[in-house]
Amino acid sequence: MRGYWVRRAAGAVAVLLLVIAANFFLFRVMPGDVVSSIVDPRFSPEAKERMRELFGLDLPLHSQFFIYVRRMLTFDFGISFLSQRPVWDELRSRIPNTAALLGSALLLSSIIGTWLGVKAAQRRGGLIEKVALVSGSVSFSFPSFFVQLVLLLLFAYTFPLFPLRGSVSIPVPQGTLPQVLDYLWHLALPAGSLVLLGFGSWAIYVRNLMVKTLGEDFVLLARAKGLSEERVLWNHAFRSALPPVLTIFLLALPGIVSGAIITETVFSLHGVGKFLLDSILGHDYPAAGAAFYILALLTITSNLAADAAYSIADPRIRVGHRAER
């Protein structure tokens, strides 16, 4: 059991190192040079050279690489080429916004979708099943930016119920409660759009799992025991169908970060996704590298967490347990 997790953790570290290496080389084979993008073309060659020295770009590649690895592991991401501020400070001011956006969206869409999916499977052919199937196909077929732009047009422009852009009002309201409410007001439309686009696929996924599970013998036996329908549904059927749902939930975490790039751009939010996009476009190696690194860290930890969650939720795959014949 412990041996397994040690091996898994070692594998995760190896993957992380590979990501760091890929990050490092990828940005250096990209066309264009940072110095050319942040300094005026009229700068003298000597001034450009001083700039390259300042950023350490004159050192041999392998020395640059070792410095890079050490810094990544200590979360010292250097100075952003574009903003001239420490990258970590830039990220730190954005992470809470992105976490709030994606966290609330994922949590809400998975809860709504799971509930719908379970109820749809319980009453085949009923209204809830139709809602689940339609919303599922909608969320698969509409591009997010389109839906988000339509929502913006409708609920921020035509009927100005929500703000058009940003994470906070300017000027910022006074007092904690007004600030929180103002923040939630700004979050409502972007998070709501992600929920709208996300819950349907959850509903379909959970419905399909549950339809299969509800046909199992143990569900019939649970009914035969005279347990209430809700107890049969949640305690026996859903609990048995839960492990793959948990896995999808945790593996969806890194996936929706890429959704954050579009959402934060459409709603002009101060978040990691927009930061990543701006950094790539501006050849800002330290910033983009750091953003990719954080994303990789999130992916690797989500994977580990998915494995752990699965083994907690499903005794059959608990590593180290042996079935007896």
Next chain:
Amino acid sequence: MISIRSLSITYETSARSVPAVREVSLDIPAGKITAIVGESGGGKSSLVYGILRLLPPEASFSGSILYGRENIVSASDAWIRNFRWKKAALVTQGAMNSLTPVISVGSQIAEVLQVKMGLKRQEAMKRAGELLEMTGLPADYARRYPHELSGGQKQRAVIAMAMACSPDFLLADEPTSALDVITQAEVITTLAGMVRRRGMGLLLVTHDLPLAASICDTLAVMHRGRIVETGTPASILKSPSHSHTRELLSAYRVIGGQLQ
């Protein structure tokens, strides 16, 4: 006593209606073992699940199933929920997928004790261990998950679960069909022994005529939804009157040699 009177069960689909049970009348007395034998698809299982009203919504009933003065066919949902397990418990093919895979065997037994008998969690778990011991499993198997038990052990766990509320009747649907012959004999002996000791009624449904005949008091032969012959196992084995009974018997004679 569970009295089945002119019971018909038909599955109504949009395309056609499929009769599964036709005009069956049968008494299942308390304290006795009644067996129904017949080929697969003959309506035996529909009859068992019908008694617990566990059939899918497309099944329609006519006739009656009386338990005391209550007609199960028309009883309220609340009455049925109370009837299930407290009065009549089901023993399914435990070797297959009858136990919820993600809940320990003990917790599954304890659940009925908590919900139906109002026991506290701790008492219920202790009682679950005792019930497992009664069926010949160690009490600490309560902590195991279904996949950690063999087919025969799972079948014993399912029987222990059925005994939890000391019901008046056990309804056993092919309880040993997925087991090898030696385990079959062990499990059926355990089941019959427990039922006899506690004076419970057992309805055993199986396609295995010799197995049924070896333990039952009354044997009913079911064929295409009808009960075609009823009697003591000795009389039926000696002089079967219906052609289907003779078919069932000769099938075993060919495979297993002469029956005693």
